[in-house]
Amino acid sequence: MTTTPAVAWIGLGAIGAPMARALAGAGLPVTTYDLFPAAREAIAEVAATTETAREAARGADVVAVMVATPDQLDAVLFGEEDGIAGELADGTILLIMSTVGPAALDATATRLAGTGVRIVDAPVSGGAARAADGDLLVMVGGAESDVADARPVLDALASNAPVVGPKPGDGQRFKIVNQLLCGVHIAAAGEALALADAMGLDLRQVHEVLGTGAAASFMFGDRGARMVEGAYDDVRSALTIFVKDMGLVAEAAEEVDQQVPLAIAAQQLYQRGSELGWDRRDDSIVHEVLREG
Amino acid sequence: MTTTPAVAWIGLGAIGAPMARALAGAGLPVTTYDLFPAAREAIAEVAATTETAREAARGADVVAVMVATPDQLDAVLFGEEDGIAGELADGTILLIMSTVGPAALDATATRLAGTGVRIVDAPVSGGAARAADGDLLVMVGGAESDVADARPVLDALASNAPVVGPKPGDGQRFKIVNQLLCGVHIAAAGEALALADAMGLDLRQVHEVLGTGAAASFMFGDRGARMVEGAYDDVRSALTIFVKDMGLVAEAAEEVDQQVPLAIAAQQLYQRGSELGWDRRDDSIVHEVLREG
Numbered sequence: 373m374t375t376t377p378a379v380a381w382i383g384l385g386a387i388g389a390p391m392a393r394a395l396a397g398a399g400l401p402v403t404t405y406d407l408f409p410a411a412r413e414a415i416a417e418v419a420a421t422t423e424t425a426r427e428a429a430r431g432a433d434v435v436a437v438m439v440a441t442p443d444q445l446d447a448v449l450f451g452e453e454d455g456i457a458g459e460l461a462d463g464t465i466l467l468i469m470s471t472v473g474p475a476a477l478d479a480t481a482t483r484l485a486g487t488g489v490r491i492v493d494a495p496v497s498g499g500a501a502r503a504a505d506g507d508l509l510v511m512v513g514g515a516e517s518d519v520a521d522a523r524p525v526l527d528a529l530a531s532n533a534p535v536v537g538p539k540p541g542d543g544q545r546f547k548i549v550n551q552l553l554c555g556v557h558i559a560a561a562g563e564a565l566a567l568a569d570a571m572g573l574d575l576r577q578v579h580e581v582l583g584t585g586a587a588a589s590f591m592f593g594d595r596g597a598r599m600v601e602g603a604y605d606d607v608r609s610a611l612t613i614f615v616k617d618m619g620l621v622a623e624a625a626e627e628v629d630q631q632v633p634l635a636i637a638a639q640q641l642y643q644r645g646s647e648l649g650w651d652r653r654d655d656s657i658v659h660e661v662l663r664e665g
Numbered sequence: 666m667t668t669t670p671a672v673a674w675i676g677l678g679a680i681g682a683p684m685a686r687a688l689a690g691a692g693l694p695v696t697t698y699d700l701f702p703a704a705r706e707a708i709a710e711v712a713a714t715t716e717t718a719r720e721a722a723r724g725a726d727v728v729a730v731m732v733a734t735p736d737q738l739d740a741v742l743f744g745e746e747d748g749i750a751g752e753l754a755d756g757t758i759l760l761i762m763s764t765v766g767p768a769a770l771d772a773t774a775t776r777l778a779g780t781g782v783r784i785v786d787a788p789v790s791g792g793a794a795r796a797a798d799g800d801l802l803v804m805v806g807g808a809e810s811d812v813a814d815a816r817p818v819l820d821a822l823a824s825n826a827p828v829v830g831p832k833p834g835d836g837q838r839f840k841i842v843n844q845l846l847c848g849v850h851i852a853a854a855g856e857a858l859a860l861a862d863a864m865g866l867d868l869r870q871v872h873e874v875l876g877t878g879a880a881a882s883f884m885f886g887d888r889g890a891r892m893v894e895g896a897y898d899d900v901r902s903a904l905t906i907f908v909k910d911m912g913l914v915a916e917a918a919e920e921v922d923q924q925v926p927l928a929i930a931a932q933q934l935y936q937r938g939s940e941l942g943w944d945r946r947d948d949s950i951v952h953e954v955l956r957e958g
Contacts (some may be wrong), residue, residue, distance in 0.1 A: 546674035
């Protein structure tokens, strides 16, 4: 493989778009596709776009997929109309950057067995702002030589992209642990501030004083600030993502017979927020779920 | 009151002893008492000690109590043999630094009503090492003039001692929120690392990589390191403290009719650890509770 691989990029959502821009900004030849024409138009100034996923994938050295759900990954790869699997030549790197869980990686690997397609599992953490700066954390699972061939893409996107295991699925497993902590910490922040409010404390002072000591978490600092303001329509990360990801946590835990009672309690709160119609609002709105009583 | 109050110090446990030493080191005249003779002997070099709590309290301007539980607070104040309540003159500051919950503060205030004793509610966070350095966080609830008269003591113990409310109990309420976050974060760290282990990931790498990003918490960094090492007999904070404190969280939440599902899930894990006989081991052992299955 050349040292500057031709990249196909599938998925231009809230994180995918800034990632594709960061790749283009780093000088990599990138051809993009998204289901929504508006997303394609928005990036056309800095990267090539195509009308179908198959066109984007055709002839690429690295095909990166950054869609939202396991079902979307399956459709991108194996969809009847526009599935790209048939375009992936022997030796192509399929770089799965979505958070879809280890089961989806296993299923994908099984369906692509014998094709010579090399899967590198590489889910990310860090949000849109860090994505735009090429400053993500990427958790990489894959064979050494496959990861080496994906490295120019990983380096353009991440400030830290450790290999966390030798096989596709290990990146997802690592990301699952990350999401367990993040999802529980956001819910804990919501719960702590709901209790503080119910007890008549000053929420700004609670957030300020407890934000630096033994009670501190990244999420208490970040999401807690939005909870104090009630800024749920300043959407940095939509509630629906944790509805999905805590489901993936629960599924992965069940798979290995591991109890995860805090994650389950948090999952129920996100699920309840979804039932209240808050899927597209900032995930900090889990605080309001707890105040609903 | 003089600007250098005479201090009585009741309770020389894991945090109380270094606090009393910090007070003495700051030049405040302090007379100490603890139920255990060994604890009194250990501090005799730097502070006066007495054979009974009443003797220690007699004539003090500020009587600070740092015992472990609501029952112990009640015994110190109102015990038949050695209760100090009768020694507290009109105008004495009773500085309650234990974490005993708002209900215990209310009960104490009710029993001391009409005596002229001025209660300042001042639970702490930070652990033994910071206690020794006079670097604690103290969460203060009380009337302005009472807090002002306690200030020399607070300043000797704390790098930060904000007034979080105008009445005794407000400090406890603030501390309850702190403990909710701390207790949930420790349990979340235990759960995340248990799942990581069950999925075959490298725990050292999980702890290192996730300790700095969106999944980070003070407790994941601190207690997570001990979970990775299995260092449960290097006791920084005994499990029994969170058995008690998550009980206080649950009680305070019920009092104001606030749901706290994550705190309840965490409480059950600490309780289970207690049933396994681990009360005196480091609280990071909650990780092993989750591995027990």
